[in-house]
Amino acid sequence: MTWFASPSEAATRLGQTGYLSDDSIATSVFLAGVLEKPLLAEGPAGVGKTQLAKAIAEATGADLIRLQCYEGLDEARALYEWNYKKQLLRIQAEDDAWDDIFSEEFLLERPLLKAIRAERPTVLLIDETDKADVEVEGLLLEILSDFQITIPELGTITAGRKPFVVLTSNATRELSEALKRRCLYLHLDYPTPERERDIVRAQVPGIAETLAEQLARTAATLRALELKKSPSIAETVDWAHTLLALGREILDEQTVAETLGVVLKHRSDQQRAAKELGLR
């Protein structure tokens, strides 16, 4: 299937879902589609990595399958596992059930297998890959190279159509060279104020352009302060919602002082920002 016809078409269609791209997002998403290569989106928290996968699915009408990674994630949770309870029950019920208990009926499909067997166009989101243990990368490499897996009791299963794969990472650890080589790489970072203003406007209907602009400028100023945790796009968007709910139309010092907690979560960051920006 063709996912997107060109980078600019990708930009337009993502834009229609409310996701604002730029040259690097549009080009890498387009290429991931035509080259059928996984896209690794890496960057700080809250810059739209997860949202990107959702937007791709929405823009193309594909299903979204998500594998959330965490420490301790294993094959049984990522790929498939046998439903042992059901198997036990069956053995107790029928004495000669040994042959059938390793059949489709007892297979618990996990996200990776599900994506391989999907009949409809599918976006496979492997979220927060860096949180998984290194061994999981080996499994991913295997699956992502030929989209086929062998289940000893059932045989080899090959993807009829390759899913569009998006991996995300916060870079809490370096992913392996081998995995990176296999992927197209997209570094998502804090946007320019111009782009962030547009994102806020796309995500928060009804916000005035000047307020969106002030928010984006203030966020950029906060990010320059070397805080422990810089405000993310998600937090700027939250900030916009908050101001709208409070009925504020401009972001003056008073308002910033009152609502700083929405964007800065650490107390020391709030104090530092208040001091540097001369807030009372």
Place this chain on the structure above:
Amino acid sequence: MIDRHIGFVHALRESGLPVSLAEGLDAADALRHLDLSVRENLREAYAATLVKRPQHREGFDVLFDLWFPATTQGPPKHHDGDPREELAELLRGDPNTPEFRAFAQAMVERFGQVQAGPGRQSWFSYPVMRALSPQTLIARLLGERGGLPEKIARQRIATNIAAFEAEVATDVRRRIAEEQGRERITRSAVKPPIDRRDFLRVTKAELAELRREVHPLARRLATRLSMKHRKGDRGRLDFRRTVRASLQSGGVPLTTHLRPKRPHKPELVVITDASDSVASFAQFTLLLTFALREQFTKVRAFAFVDTVDEITGYFAPGADVLDAITRMTGEADITRFGRTDYGQVLTRFEERYASALTPKTSLLILGDARSNYQPPNTETLKRLTEKTRHAYWLNPEPRNQWDTGDSVASGYAAVIPMHECRNVHQLATFIEEIA
């Protein structure tokens, strides 16, 4: 196009970007699907296929601009008015516009060429920046003074001036490449990526950039050290997996499966050289220490010049780290005569803080092992390391300078594993290796 592609990929490799054969082919493959006249798509296609670390992006862009220079659009606009007026106007707006770039190019054309030797002209950035001196425009661009609006305006102008400087530098390189060939400029134009820049030689601006690398590294270091603990540890019975396995043996649990033990956070003691010879390294390691506090159950930090003091208190959770460093430098008792004395420091440490080291501790010593020709007290260091679970020494000097002058590096290295740690890259490698 093929030649250019090959030349470009070659230049990337020369500059230290690890581009594999397969990735080179991916890039070529990508080009087949693109309208090559859209330059930014071409740039991003190369970036997506070849640049897999953000630290490499800056150098990549410099090379891309040399191999695929922007064509100057349309007939040159006349900039007859006062160029400073025009610049002031542009600095108020969006720097990502064709006008902004065209103006930078016109200014290089007008001011950028100077005598570079007898009968030889060349292109430079500094005469352009001097002629326009954007810094002196800030005052009038600021408008409303005081408080938040001023901060925001300053931030914006500073970003735009930096963008202008970058456009000027790009155009200067383009012109030099045109006149003297790409290869020449390539070698001088690309700085090593930030993770390869020597701690001991970074500029102030680079230090700020380095600081951003600290938190991810601290997290990784913590993960590595706690993983080490976990290996081989066996924990409680995993009932589910045991039952599942028993299916193969007709319901008899022949093999038992144990749950991995919960990773327990290790304890860390950091001793860091805070003397001037390693000032930028010390800044970095102090930040690292601070970041590590969030990752470990117990961190104790010590700093020294010629005597050693505990600095854990300055880095209490929630403290502002830059403040903490300033306060620590002013208040902590780490200097008597101001010349680093490792032997003295080790003795003092053993006297006062030996109890900080236990069989659960990981000990990290950070310093250049330059001891002003004082006795090194290697025996003391040996005793200290023997009390700990792991001990490592990170030295910010290049290995070939160890043992020169007053360095006693290999003396210490005989009793504690010492790693060259000149840059973030080596620090990251160290972290990956200790697991």
